Amino acid sequence: MDDEPLARKLIASHTSKIEGLELSGECGNAIEASNFLHGKQVDLIFLDIQMPEIDGLKFISTLKVPPAIIFTTAFREFALEAFELDAIDYLLKPISFERLLKAVNKFFERRANLANRIISPSENETFIYFRADRKMHKIPMEEIMYIESLDDYVKVHLRNKVLITHESISALEQKLSAELFVRIHRSFLVSSKFVTSISSEGVEVEKKILPFGRAFKQSAMANFKLKT
Numbered sequence: 001m002d003d004e005p006l007a008r009k010l011i012a013s014h015t016s017k018i019e020g021l022e023l024s025g026e027c028g029n030a031i032e033a034s035n036f037l038h039g040k041q042v043d044l045i046f047l048d049i050q051m052p053e054i055d056g057l058k059f060i061s062t063l064k065v066p067p068a069i070i071f072t073t074a075f076r077e078f079a080l081e082a083f084e085l086d087a088i089d090y091l092l093k094p095i096s097f098e099r100l101l102k103a104v105n106k107f108f109e110r111r112a113n114l115a116n117r118i119i120s121p122s123e124n125e126t127f128i129y130f131r132a133d134r135k136m137h138k139i140p141m142e143e144i145m146y147i148e149s150l151d152d153y154v155k156v157h158l159r160n161k162v163l164i165t166h167e168s169i170s171a172l173e174q175k176l177s178a179e180l181f182v183r184i185h186r187s188f189l190v191s192s193k194f195v196t197s198i199s200s201e202g203v204e205v206e207k208k209i210l211p212f213g214r215a216f217k218q219s220a221m222a223n224f225k226l227k228t
Contacts, residue, residue, distance in 0.1 A: 002048040030054035149187040185213035
């Protein structure tokens with residue numbers, strides 16, 4: 001968000017060169033940004049401070065669950081206040097591609113650390129965190145029925161809801177318990193706890209048939225035999 005079109009154009013140009021970063025939109029003021037965030041899931045904002053009507057610092061305070069923030073400004077004096085808002089970074093204009101890339105890599109690192117956080121309060125309870133709907137969800141692994149891949153996103157099917165998060169199914173496979181979850185297809189990772197039947201075609205979870213993938217069928221069948 002920046003009221004200067006040239007500043008927005010530069011950020012758009014820089015971000016277009018970074019793999020794994022997709023520009024969802026541009027806003028010239030806080031009202032536009034607020035309306036935009038109501039209709040979109042946004043993980044990261046590039047935010048100017050000196051803005052008309054509502055400045056960038058005050059704008060963040062209006063958000064109940066703000067995305068990650070990288071401030072982009074011509075003023076040094078707001079840095080302390082910005083970092084008190086847990087900003088990823090504070091970039092001074094004019095912003096070079098190298099400096100913006102360094103800030104974005106900090107964001108990627110923080111997101112990876114959050115995704116990797118698994119808390120074990122007891123021997124029988126394990127949790128994993130998913131970012132969805134502009135907030136972090138602490139989910140007991142025991143409630144995950146199966147995970148469905150949607151290219152760069154996944155659907156996490158729980159007992160009572162579905163979460164969509166920016167993650168790959170292969171990365172989640174590494175984080176989830178191998179004792180509980182079985183990869184049956186390039187697009188499906190299934191909790192053995194919720195499998196009610198197994199056939200040569202696939203597995204049944206909550207009355208839904210999930211197919212075996214050719215490359216995964218043999219190892220998946222062997223895994224299910226070990227778990228039953």
